[in-house]
Amino acid sequence: MKLKSSAAALLIATAATVTSCSDTENKTDRPMDKTTLTFNVADNVRTEKVHFKNRFGIELTGDMYIPKDIGGDSRLPAIAVCGPFGAVKEQASGYWANRLAAEGFITLAFDPSFTGESGGEPRFVSSPDINTEDFSAAVDYLMSRDDVDSGNIGITGICGWGGIALNAAAADTRIKAIMPVTMYDMHRVTANGYFDADDSAAARDSMRQRLNAQRNADFASGEYMLAGGLPDERPAEPQFLADYWDYYKTERGYAANSLNSNGGWNTTSAISWLNTPLLAYAGEITAPVMILHGENAHSRYFGEDAFKLLKGDNKQLTIVPGATHCDLYDGGPRHDMIPWDTVIAFFNTNLQN
Numbered sequence: 001m002k003l004k005s006s007a008a009a010l011l012i013a014t015a016a017t018v019t020s021c022s023d024t025e026n027k028t029d030r031p032m033d034k035t036t037l038t039f040n041v042a043d044n045v046r047t048e049k050v051h052f053k054n055r056f057g058i059e060l061t062g063d064m065y066i067p068k069d070i071g072g073d074s075r076l077p078a079i080a081v082c083g084p085f086g087a088v089k090e091q092a093s094g095y096w097a098n099r100l101a102a103e104g105f106i107t108l109a110f111d112p113s114f115t116g117e118s119g120g121e122p123r124f125v126s127s128p129d130i131n132t133e134d135f136s137a138a139v140d141y142l143m144s145r146d147d148v149d150s151g152n153i154g155i156t157g158i159c160g161w162g163g164i165a166l167n168a169a170a171a172d173t174r175i176k177a178i179m180p181v182t183m184y185d186m187h188r189v190t191a192n193g194y195f196d197a198d199d200s201a202a203a204r205d206s207m208r209q210r211l212n213a214q215r216n217a218d219f220a221s222g223e224y225m226l227a228g229g230l231p232d233e234r235p236a237e238p239q240f241l242a243d244y245w246d247y248y249k250t251e252r253g254y255a256a257n258s259l260n261s262n263g264g265w266n267t268t269s270a271i272s273w274l275n276t277p278l279l280a281y282a283g284e285i286t287a288p289v290m291i292l293h294g295e296n297a298h299s300r301y302f303g304e305d306a307f308k309l310l311k312g313d314n315k316q317l318t319i320v321p322g323a324t325h326c327d328l329y330d331g332g333p334r335h336d337m338i339p340w341d342t343v344i345a346f347f348n349t350n351l352q353n
Contacts, residue, residue, distance in 0.1 A: 038253050039095045039330065042102035044068050054113065054137035056130055061117035062110030062138065063089050065101035070147060077152035077351035078106040078145075080138035084329060085126070085160025085186060086229075086260035088116035091253055092158050092329035096181070100156075103344050105351070106148055110138050112161075116257050122224055124259055124266040128167070128187065128276040135168035139175060152176055152351040158329065159299075160184040162291070163278050166306060169289070170281040177350035178289045179343070182328040185302045190273040195301070204274065211271050218268065229264035240298040243326045252333065282309040288350040290316040292343070294323030318342055 041047060048064040070076060079100055081093040089097075089109040097107035112134045113127070114120035120130075135155055143150040154177035157165025162183025169178045192199035218224050234245045247253035248261045255261050289310055293303035300319070307317045320328065320339055327337040 036255075037090050037094060038251075038255060039098060041065070042098055045098060045101045050108070050141065052137060052141035054130070054133050056113070056133060058113045058130070059119040060110050060113065060134060060137060061089075061119075062108045062141070063094055063097065065094075065097045065107045065109070066147070067101055067104055067106070070106075075147060075149040076104065076106045077154070077347070078108065078142045078148040079154045079156055079347065079351075080108045080110065080135060080142060081156045081158070082110055082112060082135065082138070082164075083156075083158030083161030083181070084260070085184060086115075086258065086265060087159075087248075088255050088258045090116075090255045091258060093156075093161075095330045096156055096158065099338075099340065100344075100347070103340075105347065106142070106145070108138055108142060110134070115259060122266060124224070124226065124264070124269070126186075126265060126269045127272055128164075128278055129272075131161075131164050132167045132171065135165060135175075136172045139172060143174065149352075154178065154347055154351050156181060158182060159325070160186045163187070163302070163306065166282045166285065166289070167278050169285045169287055170279075173286075176287050177347060178285070178287060179292060179346065180289070180303065180306065181292045182294060182297055182299060182325050183291065183303045183306065184299050185278055185306065186273050187276055187278040188302065190270050191275075194298070207270070207274060211268055211274070214267050215271075225267045227264045227267045227270075229260055229262050238298075240325055243324050246333070247326045247329055253329065279306055279309055282306060283311050285310060286312075286314065288314045288316075288346070290318060290343075290346045292318045292320065292328060292339075294320050294325060294327055294337075296322060297325040297328075299325050316346065 045065050046068050050062050050064055051059055053059050081097045084092055089111050093109040097109035101107045111118040113130050114123055114125040139153055142148050142153050155165050155175055156179045158181045162180030163185040165178055165180050169175045214225055230245050230249055235241045259265055291303045291307050293300050323337045331338045
């Protein structure tokens, strides 16, 4: 099927460059500059391009960030990073992976299935099941590496991938520490609307009617309709959309193959999120969890309510004073809003670095 967007055509062309390789094959270091990344790689970090398959047979592509001073036979704790929802590894997940590697962790920022440089057809699809599996596939890959301490692997999920990270941790006991950052619960926001304003059977039925009518239209036309990304002009309101624009549509966070920077998701992706509760077993997570959120984030209620689901002494909620949702993507315009001392202390404690 084709997609109705010139930006979509660009994304398909980008995705088509993914090469075939074995499940755990590493590639050599490659240049990472402002034409591909929205940040600078730390001086004490080297990079690798890697490819690995998830349980559905989809080949994922990731960027490894590795401390340069790692010894020849050393094994370090590792952290897989993904998000925000609709973003690619050249954006916030790479930013986080780079900084965590500079602090001594081996990290992997990866593109989820159907997006960026990763495989999967049709493009621009999201899925509660497949995207949760993507995190576990990243753990599979990290455990296979000779430089990773396979007993000390954590995950960081940003924005919509914060809820996905909790879902992955509820299923995957190999994950030893979890940090959802400025998280969304993608099921809840899809099924109930923002702030649960549309939480009714009638509203959900109306959405199902619209989405399934779009399925018919897509099948008949041979084209998948995109939900649409951010507008070309900065919106005046609501403020959180303006904040998204300030990240995704400016030099600070723009990426040519990011859905959020361009044409947006396949519209009918929402069907599975509408119908699939994401945090049903969050209360059964036994590994340590720290939820990091901004004081002024519109999405703060997702993180606070997810925190209430967690049981025992393995949980920590950190609210960053003055921070908005997007400030925790990259520290905000001045790159000073992420409490790195708290972040590093959590992973050092729970991944035995």
